[in-house]
Amino acid sequence: MASSFFDMSPALKRYYRRSALPLAAWVLLVAGRKPLLALADGVAGKMALALLPLLGMAWICWEYVRFLRECDELERRIEQLAMAWSVGMSLLAATAVLLLHDADAVRWSGTQVCGGLLLLQCFAYAVVRWWLHWRYR
Amino acid sequence: MNNRLRELRERQGWSQGELAEQLEVSRQTINALETGKYDPSLPLAFRIAHLFKQPIEKIFLYADPA
Numbered sequence: 001m002a003s004s005f006f007d008m009s010p011a012l013k014r015y016y017r018r019s020a021l022p023l024a025a026w027v028l029l030v031a032g033r034k035p036l037l038a039l040a041d042g043v044a045g046k047m048a049l050a051l052l053p054l055l056g057m058a059w060i061c062w063e064y065v066r067f068l069r070e071c072d073e074l075e076r077r078i079e080q081l082a083m084a085w086s087v088g089m090s091l092l093a094a095t096a097v098l099l100l101h102d103a104d105a106v107r108w109s110g111t112q113v114c115g116g117l118l119l120l121q122c123f124a125y126a127v128v129r130w131w132l133h134w135r136y137r
Numbered sequence: 138m139n140n141r142l143r144e145l146r147e148r149q150g151w152s153q154g155e156l157a158e159q160l161e162v163s164r165q166t167i168n169a170l171e172t173g174k175y176d177p178s179l180p181l182a183f184r185i186a187h188l189f190k191q192p193i194e195k196i197f198l199y200a201d202p203a
Contacts, residue, residue, distance in 0.1 A: 009163040009165070071163075072161070072162040072163050072166050073162070073166070073177070073178050073181060074162070074163065074165060074166040074169055074175055075163060075165075075166070077175075133165075135174065136165060136168075136169040136174050136175055137165065137168070137169075
């Protein structure tokens with residue numbers, strides 16, 4: 001794995017630079033949505049404000065797709081494999097939770113399940129990506 | 138698949154980074170190619186052949202798995 005910012009490919013450096021602003025926007029939107037929700041009246045207004053952080057996330061996704069277009073073929077292969085593995089693991093976990101809920105074996109809230117799946121997806125992506133970089137080092 | 142990339146690069150006196158820059162790929166990709174951990178796509182193989190002014194089959198050597 002790249003050991004420092006200077007060892008990274010130009011495409012990855014650009015991606016990190018470009019995604020700093022959307023990441024900051026996402027953090028601000030997540031942090032600011034609760035006070036904003038208190039001001040909203042009506043279901044439509046509440047829904048719009050509740051979903052506001054998605055804008056920051058969509059911006060990050062767009063920057064990631066841009067990075068995939070700009071990186072070289074080995075880097076793209078690593079990213080796509082890491083993404084495929086992490087999505088596969090998240091799908092397996094989501095199905096497992098669904099089956100366990102259906103069998104009344106667990107009682108988790110939607111927030112707990114979605115938060116857990118998001119964390120699992122990010123963790124699996126990071127681990128697989130690290131392993132692939134190590135393999136092709 | 139085996140290849141003569143390291144030999145050709147060293148003959149030119151280029152570092153992996155310099156070759157990577159000319160081919161517009163990362164140094165990691167050059168290293169993975171030279172150590173046989175990664176086989177290039179056809180367009181990259183053609184770019185390498187063009188850079189070293191050699192036919193592809195003189196650079197990338199098919200290794201029969203049998």
